[in-house]
Amino acid sequence: MIPEQLEYILLAVYFISLCILFVYGFHGYIMVHLYRKNAHKTPPDKTLQDSEAPMVTIQLPVYNEFYVLDRLVRAACSVDYPREKLHIQILDDSTDETVERSRFLVEKYSAEGFDIQLLHRSDRTGYKAGALRDALPQAKGEFIAIFDADFIPPRDFLRKTLPHFSSPDVGVVQTRWGHLNHDFSLLTRAQAIALDGHFVVEQAARNRSDLFINFNGTAGVWRKQCILDAGNWSDDTLTEDLDLSYRAQMRGWRFVYLQDVVCMAELPGKMTALKSQQFRWTKGAIETARKILPKLWQSDLPLRVKLQGTIHLTNNMVFPFILLVALLNLPTMLLKNSDSPYSLFFAVCSFFVLAFFGSFLLYLHGQKEVYPDWKSRIAYFPVFLGGSMGLSLNNSWAILQGALKIKSPFQRTPKFNIEGKNGSWNGKKYQGKETALVVLELLMTVYTTSALGLAVYYQEWAALPFMSLFAFGFAFIACTSCQQAGWTPERLGVALKALVTGRRKEPVTTP
Numbered sequence: 001m002i003p004e005q006l007e008y009i010l011l012a013v014y015f016i017s018l019c020i021l022f023v024y025g026f027h028g029y030i031m032v033h034l035y036r037k038n039a040h041k042t043p044p045d046k047t048l049q050d051s052e053a054p055m056v057t058i059q060l061p062v063y064n065e066f067y068v069l070d071r072l073v074r075a076a077c078s079v080d081y082p083r084e085k086l087h088i089q090i091l092d093d094s095t096d097e098t099v100e101r102s103r104f105l106v107e108k109y110s111a112e113g114f115d116i117q118l119l120h121r122s123d124r125t126g127y128k129a130g131a132l133r134d135a136l137p138q139a140k141g142e143f144i145a146i147f148d149a150d151f152i153p154p155r156d157f158l159r160k161t162l163p164h165f166s167s168p169d170v171g172v173v174q175t176r177w178g179h180l181n182h183d184f185s186l187l188t189r190a191q192a193i194a195l196d197g198h199f200v201v202e203q204a205a206r207n208r209s210d211l212f213i214n215f216n217g218t219a220g221v222w223r224k225q226c227i228l229d230a231g232n233w234s235d236d237t238l239t240e241d242l243d244l245s246y247r248a249q250m251r252g253w254r255f256v257y258l259q260d261v262v263c264m265a266e267l268p269g270k271m272t273a274l275k276s277q278q279f280r281w282t283k284g285a286i287e288t289a290r291k292i293l294p295k296l297w298q299s300d301l302p303l304r305v306k307l308q309g310t311i312h313l314t315n316n317m318v319f320p321f322i323l324l325v326a327l328l329n330l331p332t333m334l335l336k337n338s339d340s341p342y343s344l345f346f347a348v349c350s351f352f353v354l355a356f357f358g359s360f361l362l363y364l365h366g367q368k369e370v371y372p373d374w375k376s377r378i379a380y381f382p383v384f385l386g387g388s389m390g391l392s393l394n395n396s397w398a399i400l401q402g403a404l405k406i407k408s409p410f411q412r413t414p415k416f417n418i419e420g421k422n423g424s425w426n427g428k429k430y431q432g433k434e435t436a437l438v439v440l441e442l443l444m445t446v447y448t449t450s451a452l453g454l455a456v457y458y459q460e461w462a463a464l465p466f467m468s469l470f471a472f473g474f475a476f477i478a479c480t481s482c483q484q485a486g487w488t489p490e491r492l493g494v495a496l497k498a499l500v501t502g503r504r505k506e507p508v509t510t511p
Helices: 004-037 069-077 098-111 127-138 157-165 186-208 224-229 240-250 271-298 303-336 343-368 374-378 381-390 392-403 437-457 461-485 489-501
Strands: 056-062 086-092 115-120 143-146 170-179 220-223 254-265
Touching: 004 186, 004 303, 004 343, 056 069, 056 127, 069 086, 069 098, 086 098, 086 127, 098 115, 115 127, 127 224, 127 240, 143 157, 143 224, 157 170, 157 220, 157 254, 170 186, 170 224, 170 240, 186 254, 186 271, 186 343, 186 374, 186 381, 220 224, 224 240, 240 254, 240 271, 240 303, 271 303, 271 392, 271 461, 303 343, 303 381, 303 392, 303 437, 303 461, 343 374, 343 381, 381 392, 381 461, 392 437, 437 461
Parallel strands: 056 086, 056 143, 086 115, 170 254
Antiparallel strands: 143 220, 170 220
16 A cells, blocks of 8 residues: 555656656647748758869768778768868777778878878877867868768768858758668667658758757768857767757857758667667767756847757656656556546546657658658657667666766767668677666566556556557667677676676676
8 A cells, every 4th residue: 555645746756757758749749830831941952063162171080980981981082072172081089900991091092182181099088079179270171071980971962062051151051861771670760760750850840940950960061160169069068069059059150951961871780889879869968958058048049949949958858757657657557546536637647648649740750751661661660669768767877977967988889881681790899888777677677567467457458558668668678688788697697786786796798
């Protein structure tokens, strides 16, 4: 029997969590509305002529990218642009044989007439932000195009993007990410849906509505003057791209988003890679929100820009509340099916299901707008939604660290040169490590599956889809993590003991 006072606390936390999830979920309706309302404001297609070509520097920040470095440099050198106006920098902070490969590629393409240089740092001060900042004084270009190691810029990338800098107040042109290995696995299919929702709908909707967007760290072009005017790259957050984007826009620079210019990229095919990427993005966004939001609200910008900026910078806050709902589903179900007088409370809570449809509508548009086979793609939406629930532990830990100002190194996402259904990460370097957090994910799998069973027992049919998603999500994340890491029950026991004692008897790494 739950004490009455504790019942009130549980229901209050449950209700607040649902309210917060409703706000962010309902925001999907707003994004779709803005996207459709301002569809006529799509930037026109333009193509740069040789006579108009400014000096451009392409920066390629890499760190231990042995498997994809050749592909990256080859694509950069294949960009259709006057060679005398093109400068390429490989910003290589690698600590392995990638450095030697970079030297070889610089020699090779220099012999072919390219103006290409290697900038290798002996330490990673500032990580990617530090590399970009240190290289900027040597950049010859008036404009700086940036591509991460997992990207392949199309040949016409510069000819399609540079004409949009015709107005002197344009500081950035960002393009859409495509997916080289969408069909590789359930994991990559789910990621593709998530990214398409952002790049197809959110970025376009905000940009067309004169709201703030962000440079996504890659597949875009900066005006060098904009970087300097906004205070240059800073390494005090893990998302230097988001941070500089807001600082630049608050200085009055405009960003242009090109939905129809697509830069293909490799999605993480391994769970440890996805977790480290999600951790970095989530923690960095909270660090940036803590840094930027006070300045944003003190500015003279319109209220709608401030409100949308707040939602944009804090949208990862959904993860702790997803986790809270997952934990509270079971006790609240017990309360609902007891003799307690909370029928009105639970009737009101059923209203929050509308938030789910807002999210679904956003991601549905993300598929319909750009893919002829959108029906087969959106069928994986439950995998994406369940996977997001399963990642709530990983990402909540990132938010907690970001909120408490706990510093952590920039963990880059390993790439393995996987395209289409081909390729594999098995037997390659950069496998990463699985942490003891996977034990909690397994425990959450058991817990949410128990809640699902309870829903069946009480015949709570309306709750079954969501209970099933929670159980599937934690099981998908936890079991995939264990399977890919080769964890045995004995190894799980070691991890559990490490989690309880706070100490490790042996490294918890992937073989």
